[in-house]
Amino acid sequence: MDLEDIAHALGATVIRETPSGRRWGSYCHHTRTIRLHPDLVALQRDYVLAHELGHHYYGHTGCDPRWEWEADVYAATMLIKRDEWSRATRIHERVEAVAVELSVLPKVVRIYYTHPKEARNVRQQEGYAGYYSRCE
Numbered sequence: 001m002d003l004e005d006i007a008h009a010l011g012a013t014v015i016r017e018t019p020s021g022r023r024w025g026s027y028c029h030h031t032r033t034i035r036l037h038p039d040l041v042a043l044q045r046d047y048v049l050a051h052e053l054g055h056h057y058y059g060h061t062g063c064d065p066r067w068e069w070e071a072d073v074y075a076a077t078m079l080i081k082r083d084e085w086s087r088a089t090r091i092h093e094r095v096e097a098v099a100v101e102l103s104v105l106p107k108v109v110r111i112y113y114t115h116p117k118e119a120r121n122v123r124q125q126e127g128y129a130g131y132y133s134r135c136e
């Protein structure tokens with residue numbers, strides 16, 4: 001299942017439209033809409049979509065540094081499977097090399113590497129059991 005299918009299954013609408021400011025994407029909780037900048041390449045798009053899905057999942061309604069962190073950890077666990085992480089980090093030591101191996105942005109590797117415990121906790125919520133209780 002690709003990320004757009006997951007977004008749809010979770011009740012979010014994904015549109016390609018330049019967000020305000022210089023952002024790559026945005027999420028409006030009021031309309032459950034994820035905006036993706038139309039010029040993103042695949043790795044950027046995957047990261048932004050997974051990040052905005054994190055905002056959707058948690059029901060974030062504004063801008064707060066902690067929410068950005070939560071959305072980033074959510075994104076990292078969406079984009080990196082634990083067994084693939086284990087294999088990639090056995091083969092490579094550099095963040096960039098791990099990123100290439102996993103087909104993610106280096107930023108995603110840094111997030112996953114910095115917060116592995118939290119990342120695993122978010123992954124344990126797969127099935128999105130907590131989602132509906134967070135939204136009206």
Ligand SMILES: [Zn+2]
Nearest residue numbers: 051055068071
């Ligand atoms: Zn964000």
